[in-house]
Amino acid sequence: NKGSGVRTPPTRVGIMGGTFDPIHHGHLVAASEVAHLFDLDEVVFVPTGMPWQKDPAKVTPSEDRYLMTVIATAENPQFRVDRIEIDRHGPTYTIDTLRQLRASYGPDVELFFITGADALGAILGWQNADELFELAHFVGCNRPGHRLSDSGLPEGKVSLVEVPALAISSTECRERVRKGEPIWYLVPDGIVRYINKTGLYRDS
Ligand code: ATP
Ligand code: MG
Numbered sequence: 001n002k003g004s005g006v007r008t009p010p011t012r013v014g015i016m017g018g019t020f021d022p023i024h025h026g027h028l029v030a031a032s033e034v035a036h037l038f039d040l041d042e043v044v045f046v047p048t049g050m051p052w053q054k055d056p057a058k059v060t061p062s063e064d065r066y067l068m069t070v071i072a073t074a075e076n077p078q079f080r081v082d083r084i085e086i087d088r089h090g091p092t093y094t095i096d097t098l099r100q101l102r103a104s105y106g107p108d109v110e111l112f113f114i115t116g117a118d119a120l121g122a123i124l125g126w127q128n129a130d131e132l133f134e135l136a137h138f139v140g141c142n143r144p145g146h147r148l149s150d151s152g153l154p155e156g157k158v159s160l161v162e163v164p165a166l167a168i169s170s171t172e173c174r175e176r177v178r179k180g181e182p183i184w185y186l187v188p189d190g191i192v193r194y195i196n197k198t199g200l201y202r203d204s
Contacts, residue, residue: 010041013105014112015136017046017085017094019170021060022195023072024187026116026168030141033163034114035078038139043114044101045069045081052091053122060200062086071190095128098135111136117146124152133157177201 016031023045031043047065050056059065066086073079084100085092094113101111113136115123120140123129132138138158142148144167150158173183178201184192195201 010109012038012040012110012112014038014040014043014114015046015101016043016114017048017097019051019054019059020045020047020065020069021170022068022173022187022191024168024170024173026143026166028072029166030114030116030163031079034112034139034141034161037161038112040112042078042080045073045079046085046097047081049085049088049092050090052093064198064200068191068194071194072188093127095126095132098132102135112139113137114139114141116141116143117148118143121146121149174201178203
């Protein structure tokens with residue numbers, strides 16, 4: 001029914017978690033490619049509330065990260081953004097998100113959690129790692145500078161896929177803005193404009 005304007009409930013749903021500080025084309029290409037490869041009905045972008053691995057003082061307010069994620073995904077009918085982590089109190093754990101999404105979608109929907117190679121390699125250190133793999137199938141994407149491997153991860157619960165490689169990171173985008181270097185074409189045009197308008201990432 002794609003493009004007809006009539007919506008049937010999704011049965012295969014991708015979940016793209018991230019700090020999105022800012023969202024960039026590496027995130028968007030990974031989500032788009034996995035949606036294609038796994039025949040997903042939709043991909044839900046879930047901006048992290050308070051990333052437990054990152055220094056809260058150095059993370060941009062969640063409302064800005066949420067808005068940038070909305071701006072970057074608005075034109076793609078297969079993409080949507082969920083506030084689930086932003087509206088939850090306390091440090092963000094993916095296990096809580098997957099439990100909540102599983103509960104709201106119901107038992108019959110297949111969930112695919114999309115990660116880059118770096119995040120995939122770190123999953124065993126996340127909270128309730130074993131339960132994570134019961135709630136969703138994990139899809140690891142190659143990412144320049146990181147080795148894509150499923151060693152140590154449970155068999156049959158993880159797929160490794162090749163996406164067009166983009167050597168872009170949010171850290172580098174923030175650095176570039178701070179130094180007055182362009183980020184055009186690393187992030188969607190609307191994100192360049194949002195960052196210019198708000199003054200995000202400039203030295204305070
Ligand atoms: P930061 O530098 O602030 O950590 P980031 O670029 O790593 O930002 P995140 O929001 O931390 O972006 O990443 C969210 C998810 O997207 C993670 O699973 C990460 O591995 C994946 N990802 C980020 N950039 C890329 C990329 N260029 N190619 C493939 N996957 C990526
Ligand atoms: Mg990262």
